[in-house]
Amino acid sequence: MKMILTGSALAALAFAATVATAQQAPKPKIDAVYWLSAETVSGMATGQPGGVEKNLMLQLGSVRRNPAPSADHLPPQALRAGDRLPLLTSTVVTPKADGRADFRPGPAAKPKGRIELYWGCGESAPAGQPVVIDLATMKPGAASPFGAMPDVRAMTPPSTASHATYGEWPNSRNGTRVPRNGSLVGDHVVQGNYSPEMRFAVGAGNDFLAALAPRNAALASGAVKVHWPVLANARGYMLSVTGAKEDGTVFMWTSSAVRMPAMALPDYLEQGDIARLVQQRVLLAPTATECIVPTAVAKAAESAMLMMTAYGPEGNYGSPRDVPAGWSVKLRTRATHMSLLGVDLASMMAGSDDDTSVSDEKPKKKRGLLRGLGGALGLPG
Numbered sequence: 001m002k003m004i005l006t007g008s009a010l011a012a013l014a015f016a017a018t019v020a021t022a023q024q025a026p027k028p029k030i031d032a033v034y035w036l037s038a039e040t041v042s043g044m045a046t047g048q049p050g051g052v053e054k055n056l057m058l059q060l061g062s063v064r065r066n067p068a069p070s071a072d073h074l075p076p077q078a079l080r081a082g083d084r085l086p087l088l089t090s091t092v093v094t095p096k097a098d099g100r101a102d103f104r105p106g107p108a109a110k111p112k113g114r115i116e117l118y119w120g121c122g123e124s125a126p127a128g129q130p131v132v133i134d135l136a137t138m139k140p141g142a143a144s145p146f147g148a149m150p151d152v153r154a155m156t157p158p159s160t161a162s163h164a165t166y167g168e169w170p171n172s173r174n175g176t177r178v179p180r181n182g183s184l185v186g187d188h189v190v191q192g193n194y195s196p197e198m199r200f201a202v203g204a205g206n207d208f209l210a211a212l213a214p215r216n217a218a219l220a221s222g223a224v225k226v227h228w229p230v231l232a233n234a235r236g237y238m239l240s241v242t243g244a245k246e247d248g249t250v251f252m253w254t255s256s257a258v259r260m261p262a263m264a265l266p267d268y269l270e271q272g273d274i275a276r277l278v279q280q281r282v283l284l285a286p287t288a289t290e291c292i293v294p295t296a297v298a299k300a301a302e303s304a305m306l307m308m309t310a311y312g313p314e315g316n317y318g319s320p321r322d323v324p325a326g327w328s329v330k331l332r333t334r335a336t337h338m339s340l341l342g343v344d345l346a347s348m349m350a351g352s353d354d355d356t357s358v359s360d361e362k363p364k365k366k367r368g369l370l371r372g373l374g375g376a377l378g379l380p381g
Contacts, residue, residue, distance in 0.1 A: 030326045032062040032195035035157040037268065038184060040335040042211040049339070052211040054178040058169040060087050061158025066194040071167045076186025076202075080179045087167030087192065088174070090160075112136050116300070117146065118253040119260065121284075121291040123223040130251065130296070131259065147259035150282055152266065152273040155332070165194045183207055184331070196325035200317035205233060209312045212337035214239075216306075216344055224298045224342045226306065227290035231335065234310040235274045236283035238265060239291055241341050243304030251304075253297045257281035263307070268332045274311050283311070293341060303340055310335040 037057040046053045058073055071087040116130035133145045160166045170176065184207050190198040214228040226239060239255040240262040252262040258281065269277070277283040284291060297304070312333030319326050 029324070030328055031064060032060065032198070032325075032327045033158050033163075034061075034190055034195075034198060034327065034329045035059045036184070036329070036331040037157070038208050038331065038333045039267075040209050040211050040333075041337075042213065042335070043337045043339045045336070045338045052180050054180060054182055054208055056081070056170075056178050056182075056184075058085065058087060059158045060167045060190065060192065060195060061163030062165045062192075062195040063163065064194045065164045069165050069167065069192070069194045071190065071192025071195060073169065074189040074191065076184070076188065078183040078186050080182045081176050082174075085169045085176070086171070086174050087169050087190075088171035089165060089167045090171075114249045116249060116251040117259065117261070118251065118294060118297050119147075119255075120257050121255055121293075123219060123221050123292055123295055125294040125296045129294075146261040146264075149264055150260060150273075150277060152277070153270050155266065155268050155270060157330075167192070190329075196319070196323075196327050198317075198319070198327050198329060200329050202315060202331065206313055206315035206331055206333065207233075209233060209310055209333050209335040212308050212310055212335045214306070214308055214337060214339070216342050218298075218342060219292070222295040222299050224293045225290055226293060226308075226341075228308075230287070230289060231310050233313050233333075234286045234335070235271065235313060236278045236286055236311050237288055238283055238309045238311075239293075240307045241293055241297055241304050242307070243301045243341075245301050251297065251300045253293060255284055255291045265309075268334055269311050271314050298342060304342075306337075306339050306341040308337040 035058075037055075037059075039055040039057075041053045041055060042051065043049065056079075060071055069089040071089075073085040073087060074083065075081060075085060113135045115133040115135070117133065118125050118130050120126060120129075131145060131147075138145070156162065158166055184202045185204055187199070187201050210231055212228060212231065214226050217225040217227065219225055237255070241253040242250070242262055244250050254260060254262050254264075260282065265277075274283065278285050293306075312335065314333070315329075315331035317329040317331075319328075
């Protein structure tokens with residue numbers, strides 16, 4: 001007796017065979033992961049009002065072990081940081097007992113102080129702002145008065161905790177800095193005795209972001225318009241202002257249209273999270289070129305710190321699936337800026353030598369600009 005298979009039966013058999021083959025195929029093995037975190041810093045954080053620096057963090061993690069781990073990153077000449085960047089594996093040192101008794105702290109002191117929260121771009125703060133938080137009345141377990149923390153996925157780079165062997169640069173052996181004109185564009189090679197060789201090329205679209213250069217413009221209302229040129233390849237922006245009043249009250253403002261504490265976002269964000277936060281108006285769109293800090297914030301104190309972050313693109317590279325010892329590389333970028341709200345320090349410093357009548361007043365103004373921030377920002381008064 002012959003068995004006759006219908007078209008649907010043949011399709012079912014073919015599907016079952018495909019599933020069985022897929023189940024038998026081994027998943028690509030990833031022996032090592034490598035992260036490059038590229039940051040462009042401008043403003044006061046560089047030590048100069050108009051300064052620009054480039055920071056690069058290299059982190060290599062592998063499942064392999066080696067009693068004498070060694071690895072190097074061979075960057076393109078355009079990076080201008082040397083021909084070979086050693087990825088140092090730190091030696092774990094067990095601290096010696098000194099014979100002294102362990103310190104056991106007493107009950108934690110109850111926090112004190114007041115914080116005023118503002119958010120959103122515009123000359124006038126909307127009704128209901130600021131939200132005033134009295135730290136002394138906050139109770140454990142109660143809803144946070146700071147607002148909802150943004151729901152973002154954690155970006156976890158390689159570390160000693162997650163991998164059998166870990167190496168990083170810069171380190172104690174080599175701390176060479178990337179010069180201002182350094183670039184990641186070109187061919188990269190990572191070699192080591194505890195990871196497969198990695199070769200990848202970085203294009204212009206994944207290079208260091210250009211430096212943020214926001215400018216301040218005081219409005220008649222007392223509000224401050226912060227404006228900046230479009231930053232190529234930026235995916236979204238966040239601005240924040242933090243300062244302290246004469247009575248010690250700390251005030252915080254963010255450009256987010258949603259209430260949230262200043263500096264609530266991590267240093268780097270996944271690309272999907274950036275797009276979603278732009279849509280939710282937590283981040284300003286990449287096409288944005290200005291944001292007005294409300295009058296109430298700009299006039300809250302003689303000085304306040306302006307922070308700005310541009311979240312950039314991400315590059316992902318890896319070996320072909322048929323390579324036995326697989327590897328993956330992630331390159332993430334961002335740019336940050338720090339200055340004083342309402343003060344164009346770069347222009348002020350540049351013109352100090354040309355106008356003696358103005359330079360006599362500037363030192364007094366500069367000292368007053370930072371007065372009052374104190375412990376709230378960790379700055380000298």
